[in-house]
Amino acid sequence: MTYRSTVDFFLYDWLAVEELTQRQRFADHSRDTFASVLDTCERIARDKFEPFNRLADTQEPHFDGEKVILPQASHDAAKAYVESGMLAAAQDYDIGGMQLPCVVEMAANTFFSKASIGLGGGGMLTAGNANLLMAHGTEAQKEVFAKNEFAGRFFGTMCLSEPQAGSSLSDILTRATPDGDDFESDPLGPRYRLRGNKMWISNGEHELTENIVHLVLAKIPGPDGNLIPGTKGISLFVVPKKLVDIDGKLTGERNDVALAGLNHKLGYRGIPNTLLNFGEGKYPARGKAGAIGYLVGKPGDGLKCMFHMMNEARIGVGLGAVMLGYAGYEASLEYAKGRPQGRPIGVGGKDAKQPQVPIIQHADVKRMLLAQKSYCEGALALELYCSRLVDELHTGDVDKRAEAGLLLEMLTPIAKSWPSEWCLEANSLAIQIHGGYGYTRDYPVEQYWRDNRLNMIHEGTHGIQGLDLLGRKVVMDGGKGLALLAAKVNATIERAVQTPEWAEPANAVAGALKHLGNATKAAWATGVPEEALANAVPYLQAFGHTVLAWIWLDVALCAQASKADENLRQGTLAAARYFFRYELPRVPAWLKVVETRDDTCRTMNDDWF
Template sequence: MRATLDFLLNDWLAVESLTARARFADHSRETFAAVLDTCQKIAREKFAPFNRLVDTEEPRFDGQRVHLPRATHDALGAYVGSGMLAASQDYGLGGMQLPCVVEMAGNAFFFKASVAMAGYSMLTAGNANLLMAHGTPAQIECFASNEFAGRWFGSMCLSEPQAGSSLSDVATRAVPDGAAFEQDPLGARYRLKGNKMWISGGEHELTENIVHLVLAKIAGEDGKLPPGAKGISLFIVPKLLVEWGGAEVPAGPGPFADFAEGEGAMRRAILTERNDVALAGLNHKLGYRGITNTLLNFGEGRFKPRGQAGAVGYLVGQPGDGLRCMFHFMNEARIGVGLGAVMLGYAGYEASLDYAKQRTQGRPIGPGGKDANAPQVALIEHADIKRMLLAQKSYVEGGLALALYCARLVDEQKSGTAEASAEAALLLQMLTPIAKSWPSEWCLEANSLAIQVHGGYGYTRDFAVEQHWRDNRLNMIHEGTHGIQALDLLGRKVLMNGGAGLALLRGRVGATVERAAAVDGLADHADALDAALSQLGHATQAAWATGRPQDALANATPYLQAFGHVVLAWVWLELALAARAGLDTDGARGEAFYQGKLAAARYFFHYELPKIDAWLAVVASRDSTCRDADASWF
């Protein structure tokens, strides 16, 4: 994987060019490589050896405490000690001012080694990044800085048992906290009451505090909650209350002192009593067992902070602005989920590749058929095994390229010229549903193929590929299900700003087609992608021809699948151009490396891209089969 990562970062995305910008001027290709070396080492030594352990010894609640294997504490301690939680942050926050694309490449190693344990850090970074964008200076200094330092971890609390993905139906309520409402330096203070479900990282003792970001509705003077999503607000609800202000005090050793250098930064956050946040139970999942998944009760009265029932929460942003703020977290998390799906697929691909090279079975078919007296050959010599390996390779390497491209857009948005920043932001909005959903579907398929390559052995717990599949199956569900991503893409993203995002994407793809059309061996791919792009445009127009959302959105998921395949074909054409350049200049990675990339691109164009015909046919015709099916028919 490391060779492919270096190829994507250096040969394709040219990340070294970012060092010409003031924010990244202290870095070089060598410092980027050193970060990847460190991440690879920690992931290999602290995460990967214990991935099976945290799956079989899943979190346990004894009624008082949640118990996790010691390996989880050690792994997260090593991660905190590496500084990766704040890798892309300012030096003043203890960060390295790394480009987001390098940070994401480093985190890829942890997702591949143990996606469940790595989930704690992903949630914490996303939580803190939201506060950086929408929190007050005091909220940033108190909560975000302690999260970036790894003293506190974070969670996001959206779903509720009765609402699921329908966030407009959340029933958690918030009321002003009496006389303290306007007086707390951490912001307007409320008391929350409600229940949240499916909260990853919602309870543990890995760190001294947990910062929950909670969606709730502020009750009106009549005591009623405002209807719809526009009434949702966002609150910081810490597990332990914080006294904030006054003289600075030493941070203290903290839970991960053995892994961090020095005594820690100065801070003014003093932890006091338990907030009214109680663990109601743990959810027992098919996969992702190495991270706690919780049902949390807010304000049930088990704890009475400052003598009153109700969980203390601090308003983030303005009342009713909760979803807009939370989507900062969710969009970042969606790209992270996509990367996690990619790396689970990658782990399965590498395992099945090794198995196919070592396992001998069957004999080759010659001109006269099979020779029973000939020695058995390795699985990888069979055409159908090569088909499954090429499929996995095209899915996982293409998915990794897409995730890193999105991270590169984040860097452009934050450090590019005004025009480049605006374009990057628009393109990132278009690609986020794909970056989350496409790997979740197709890298899961890669895991299924990895099991198939192993045969019956793959279906046992003696090999890791079954766990990879179980872990990956969650990714089509959390952070917005597959169907929600489809509705977002066809119902919002392709229409926003009069179709400006779609036009920008078409321009980028068209430029790649034009470059590839002049390269020997890639012209056919260029023609196929150009035709697919036109087909996608026609289907988009046809879907909305009646102007009725119920007509267009009935087939949103096939549209998402086709759109994703067109995007990945574009990515693979870009990678093929980079591979051809490497071959033409006798690149240091070796001919076999570049030929492998070209073979994966051929596979995608010959076997995968043609699938869009069936998907787009029902979109363009506004097929009503699913929409009109009566519930009684089932």
């Protein structure tokens, strides 16, 4: 059984993506064209990414005083990715796209993440950057920046955090002032000069492409010259590394964007992570200091625009976490099948004359492999389901679009956070299966863990996702989103209770869902945010496990009725059973502190530490 067979099962058996070809946008496609895209990505990932995964980890990007130097493998992988057309895979034909469904695009990109997440130049960021400009940019910004990103001439970044602010975007200090009296007449959009510093910028400096397009959050000073406190004054600007003309051609002049330093990370080492200075005067643009940036959208709409990209990025981060977990699962499965150690428990089990058996025959090793399988395949199903919702959002009828949008609002915090936590746990179990060898660089599993550890932090930490879910998503519009999600879960439960084998798990999911609803009400019973949100992360974990249990129940019903390969079917059903018996029982413990509004953490005195 291969990863590809699992992807095909989710796409065709469970999500029925062939039905999308009946819609006008995807009418030129078929299962054959989808398969061709998957085949191409699988081949490129195997040839240009996987062999160089360790190289990207050991030969970190370095700055020679003028340029950030990356190994040749990074350039080759980026070139191959661009030539595959995947940067514009879901875009219209008339801008060089393939008009692929989002769910197929996401599935195809998993091969690259699994092969080497630190190679290829950050396609997710570039595509997300360009998508944002297509949604909120001027016509000129779309032509000059977005379309050149889709073509692979330019790569893109997102510049939010600052050294003193971190995730607290209301505290950013980067400022943008009008560039001259004619600032509103620039053909690329209202022109400003930016001054400030941005931290943790992936792919902020490199030589992989002709140009880098930075999307930068900054504040436009008020009439008194001071920055407006909070988030209302935040605007969004497109700031190219190199200045361009209205035709997208480089003018030969560098913008005032300078590399201040590279961050040396635990994992994800193949991607340059940077501190950038905007407007320090190192590269005076058009004769004076200040990075030239063009306003995207309206003044003050920076966060509204940026979250168009952030939501896409969060699904992408979740999918990247899934594939790192999956890579570790595959490695530990192969090791367990080939590593002889110990003998079976039972009669003759201690007879040293008996041959040793592969460790996969030991029940505890099977437990660890099943845990990985249930985490990674369950999370993969969740991410593909969310991607399928994106297709409904863009091409469904009016009612389906509204429903898909609301479900995505509810599920995005889970799509980002759950794989980041539990596929990281899968990587830890992969190390455990390897024993002492797992702790060495002789095997890849320690790198997968290091790479995956970042995902609980970037694009919104676990704490932020928990606050977003319990503080905003489940209570918005009087709980309308939570009610819709509950209706979807209950529909699966109603189907499952008709099947004797899945009636008990279905009732367990129903119990978890009811408990979740009660805990949500109890958390907000006093109406005091400090009390409700003190245990937002345990709530996030319980919510995530309940969602994954629903996903597994739905997948199991599909697998049981499917005519797919028997090993795939039985493996899928076993992973589902594992999740219901070993994972779902965690939910009540997490919800206990939520529904009682436990104050242990909230009232801890700083001095007591």
